[in-house]
């Protein structure tokens with residue numbers, strides 16, 4: 357049985373004071389949660405403060421990106437070893453904002469995935485199609501290419517120690533959510549694709565949905581058989597919303 361997982365992606369938001377307020381409100385709310393894993397992925401500079409705030413709680417933390425390179429002359433980059441210094445458990449790789457705004461292609465994302473995993477971090481691999489791609493019937497092809505780049509570099513077995521997040525680009529920050537049936541259909545496609553290589557890995561890998569998840573639509577999404585939780589953007593910045601979404605993921 358796969359555990360449900362809800363991850364907040366704070367994106368480039370917050371400051372020291374606001375983050376502390378947010379976590380102070382989330383922590384007590386998280387204490388009553390059962391059978392679900394919660395985490396927040398925060399901007400790099402706040403990792404020490406977030407680690408300090410969360411270290412004795414049930415909430416895990418992580419980063420939103422990582423370098424594909426080893427330590428060295430890469431100005432402005434952050435290496436996996438640095439994330440380990442702050443006990444990160446998760447790192448998001450290949451978010452659509454990184455792909456579209458910062459030029460990360462499938463191969464770069466796969467390298468980041470591999471680097472994170474070889475250091476013992478759990479990569480959260482984001483995949484998803486744009487509206488234009490969906491409208492011309494390319495959804496499965498796009499997602500297949502995104503997954504294949506990782507499988508080619510690391511092997512399908514590596515997906516056991518990872519999380520996949522299906523985030524349709526047209527649903528991110530738009531208030532437009534994929535219907536539970538639309539999301540389920542893509543999640544089932546992802547799982548069946550992995551099953552062709554390894555049925556056990558396919559049965560165990562957590563596949564999250566992301567894109568305008570709110571307290572009001574989370575239960576219907578999480579009730580779908582192949583949706584194992586959510587990757588939450590905007591709503592993760594509001595403690596009540598985030599805790600409600602986590603509660604909706606409880607069995």
Ligand SMILES: O=C(CO)COP(=O)(O)O
Pocket residue numbers: 365451523527528529530531566567568569587588589590591
């Ligand atoms: O991109 C997302 C999470 O990574 C989703 O963002 P929103 O929940 O704000 O749509």
